[in-house]
Amino acid sequence: MLTHRHPTGPPGEEQTEDSDEMAGDSAGLFRLVGDVRAGRRSTRRGIGPALANQELARVLRDQDTLLRPAPRNSVFTWDSPHSEVRFLPRERLLSDAERAAALRAFTGVLRTGEFTSGSGVSAFEEALTDFLGVPHAVATSSGTDALIIVLRALGVGPGDEVVMPANSFAATENAVLACGAEPVLADVDSHYTLAPAAVEARITARTKAVLPVHLHGKLADMGGLRAVCERHGLLLVEDACQAMGGTGVAQHADAAVLSFNPYKNFGVCGKAGAVVTRSPELAHRCRVVSYHGFAPGSKNVKAELFGFNSGMDNTQAEIALGLLPFLSLNNFRRMFLAARYLDALAPLAESGTLGLPELTPDHVWHLFPVQVELAAGGRDLLRERLWARHGVETDIYYPVLTHQQKPYAHRGRVPVSALPRTEHLHSRVLHLPLHNALSIAEQDRVIEAFYECVRHAE
Ligand SMILES: Cc1ncc(COP(=O)(O)O)c(C=O)c1O
Incomplete structure (x- = not known):
């Protein structure tokens, strides 16, 4: 971990000595972002050897790169190339360097013909365990499939209840339903993640x-949730699909699930995901469930009655290996941009117009949410004006809460009304553009537009 022994001196001249290497996970990046914002050089010992850290390590070898102003700072782009600031422009999901790496990987696969199975899968699993510090990874065909696989491997089935939040992507609930189990919704805390006390209140014999x-990208209160699970003898599985690179993922749970779809912090050129776990037995069972119930390594010999065809394709695994070196640098960019938003929008939080998230070491900033504290309907008008007058696109992830989806009523369940915090946060939330390629100038345009629209709304 980095230590800061000499925090004095003018900005840009301050130096710190690092006691050892930092890691490219969110806690390491949190320190780095703090140092860069304070104009401190704190990176002299570099970054750990995991493949996911490679591009950040390269940048940090030139110690001053991160401290340089535009246009000599190559870590960010500084221009605003388009007339609009789109929320997540698909044509910019990959940088030039990432595109070249993906192409090299794909070309390699074309030569071997190893499209579905091949050595890339286990190599990627190993790289993942290295980076996350979790001993076992099973690469899958999507995050959704990984959720279904791990729940089935843990024996979740008909008659069981699984406690989860109501503000997730549909995949979380669908995975529980796919196992024949019952999703039970519990309220969240102010960080949008499951509140341990609310979970405890929803526990039944089932x-x-x-x-x-x-x-x-913000980790739930895993210590609190683990304590609840231990008290009641429950399994704990993290849906970490938005939190690739978050410090602590899979450290407190039976398993964590990741998604590598192209819109995530780390995405491949298609669908992919993984289960990561500290348990060798669970990893083994996930492998069996993910491929027709076959015993790993024994072709066409079943160890279980049933399994899916849901392993990661070798093509995507090779691309993932090509793109993994960029992960920490991309997560650094996201955290730095999040910190810039927080600084720039702080006056609106002080005046009570906005609720802002916190910069914490367990956050990888998959999305940047704000709480708009305007009169009823004000959030939606603000959103419309941002787009119509300024060409700034925002979004709401996800627009309909799980228990407010139409088919929920058809399932014969009584809609849950015990989710006051979830509903309160949901009625005010707005997500601002934040992605790997967002330029500083684009972000400044978002901030300026935001102030104009808020002034107009007040
Ligand atoms: C919270 C959450 N859970 C599950 C998933 C499913 O992942 P995938 O799209 O890889 O199936 C996603 C991503 O879409 C997600 O954001």
Whole structure:
């Protein structure tokens, strides 16, 4: 971890000595972002050897790169190339360097013909365990499939209840339903993630597991949730699909699930995901369930009656290996941009117009949410004006809460009304553009537009 022994001196001249290497996970990036914002050089010992850290390590070898102003700072782009600031422009999901790496990987696969199975899968699993510090990874065909696989491998099935939040992507609930179990919704805390006390209040004799979601890239209160699970003898599985690179993922739970779809912090050129776990037995069972019930390594010999065809394709695994070196640098960019938003929008938080998230070491900023504290309807008008007058696109993730979806009523369940915090946060939330390629100038345009629209609304 980095230590800061000499925090004095003019900005840009301050130096700190690092006692050892930092890691490219969110806690390491949190320190780095703090140093860069304070104009401190704190990176002299570099970054750990995991593949996911490679591009950040390269940048940090030139110690001053991060401290340089535009246009010599190559870590961010500084221009505003388009007339609009789109929320997540698909044509910019990959940088030039990432595109080249993906192409190299794909070309390699074309030569071997190893499209579905091949050595890339286990190599990627190993790289993942290295980076996350979790001993076992099973690469899958999506985050959704990984959720279904791990729940089934843990024996979740008909008659069981799984406690989860109501503000997640549909995949979380669908995975529980796919196992024949019952999703039970519990309220969240102010960080949008499952509140341990609310979970405890929803436990019944049928509760089998708790399934928190690290929404927006912020880890749920895993210590608190683990304590609840231990008290009641429950399984704990993290939906970490939005939290790749978050410090602590899979450290407190039976398993964590990741998504590598192209819109995530780390995405491949298609669908992919993984289960990561500290348990060798669970990893083994996930492998069996993910491929037709076959015993790993024994072709066409079943160890279980049933399994899916849901392993990661070798093509995507090779691309993932090509793109993994960029992960920490991309997560650094996201955290730095989040910190810039927080600084710039702080006056609106002080005046009570906005609620802002917190910069914490367990956050990878998949999304940047704000709470708009305007009169009823004000959030939606603000959103419309941002787009119509300024060409700034925002979004709401996700527009309909799980228990307010139409088919929920058809399932014969009584809609849950015990989710006051979830509903309160949901009625005010707005997500601002934040992605790997967002330029500083684009972000400044978002901030300026935001102030104009808020002034107009007040
Ligand atoms: C919270 C959450 N859970 C599950 C998923 C499903 O992941 P995938 O799209 O890889 O199936 C996603 C991503 O879409 C997600 O954001």
